[in-house]
Amino acid sequence: MTKYKDQIFKYLVEILVVTIGILIAFALDNWNQNRNKKQQEYEILNQINEDLKVVLQDLKNDFIIHKIALKSHARIDSMTKYNIPYSEEMTFDFYWVKEDEFIFPNKTGFEMLESFGTNLISNLELRNSISYVYNHDFPRITKGNNLYPDIHEFLTPYYQRHFKTNTNPALAYKLILEDNYTINYPREIKTGEISDMEFIGFSPINYNNIINNDEFKFLISEAKKYRLYKYKMYKNTIQHVEEILVMLDNYLKSSDF
Numbered sequence: 001m002t003k004y005k006d007q008i009f010k011y012l013v014e015i016l017v018v019t020i021g022i023l024i025a026f027a028l029d030n031w032n033q034n035r036n037k038k039q040q041e042y043e044i045l046n047q048i049n050e051d052l053k054v055v056l057q058d059l060k061n062d063f064i065i066h067k068i069a070l071k072s073h074a075r076i077d078s079m080t081k082y083n084i085p086y087s088e089e090m091t092f093d094f095y096w097v098k099e100d101e102f103i104f105p106n107k108t109g110f111e112m113l114e115s116f117g118t119n120l121i122s123n124l125e126l127r128n129s130i131s132y133v134y135n136h137d138f139p140r141i142t143k144g145n146n147l148y149p150d151i152h153e154f155l156t157p158y159y160q161r162h163f164k165t166n167t168n169p170a171l172a173y174k175l176i177l178e179d180n181y182t183i184n185y186p187r188e189i190k191t192g193e194i195s196d197m198e199f200i201g202f203s204p205i206n207y208n209n210i211i212n213n214d215e216f217k218f219l220i221s222e223a224k225k226y227r228l229y230k231y232k233m234y235k236n237t238i239q240h241v242e243e244i245l246v247m248l249d250n251y252l253k254s255s256d257f
Helices: 002-082 090-096 108-116 124-140 151-162 207-211 214-254
Strands: 163-165 173-176 182-185 187-191 194-198 202-204
Touching: 002 090, 002 108, 002 124, 002 214, 090 202, 108 124, 124 214, 151 163, 151 214, 182 187, 202 207
Parallel strands: none
Antiparallel strands: 163 202, 173 182, 187 194
C-alpha cells in the first residue's frame, strides 16, 4: 500500500513538474510575443512619426498657396464687380486662382500598420486619430479626389482661349513658403547644361471682355467654391496631423518599449 502511494505521489510530482514547465513555457512565449508586438508597435509608430513630419511640411506649403489664391479670388471679384482698370499686378492674381495643390503622402508606416492590424497600437485615441487622418483627411486632398476637380484643369480650357502666359522679366513675384523659404520669379532653371527662365502669371488677351464675361464669372465662382473646400480641408488636416505628432511624441516617450 505504501509503495502504491509512493508511486502515485511520484506521478503527481512528475505531472506537477510537467505542468509547471508548460506554464512557464507558455508564459515565456507570451512574454516574447508581447515584447515582439511592442517592438513592432514602436518601429511602426516611429515610421508614421517621420512620415507625418514630412507630410506636415508639404501641407503647410500647399496651404500657403491656397491662402494666396483666395486673396487673388477676392481681388478678381472686385475687378468684375467694380470694373477696376487693368494693372500688371493682376497678372499674378489670374495665375494664382488657377493654381491647385495636392498632397502625395508617404504611407509607408501606415501600410505597415495595416498589414499587422491597427489594433497593434494599444492607445485607442492615437489609433483612431491616425486611422482618421489617413482614411478621411488625406484622400480628400490627394490627386484624383472625385469630390471636386483639379482647379488648374478646370480653368485651363477657358484660359487657353482668353489668356496668354506672362513672359515679362520685369514682372517680379516673391513667394514665401514655410520656414521663410523664398522663391523669386522669374527664376533660372538649370537642367545639366541647359538653362531656362521660369515665369508665372497670365494676362488676359482682352481684359474688358474678360471681367464682363458671364462664362468667366461662372468659372471663377465655381473655382472659388472648390478652393474654399480645399482651404478648409487643408486647415483641418494640418491641425489633425499636428495633434497626432504631439500624441506620438508623448506616447513614444512614456510607453515601455
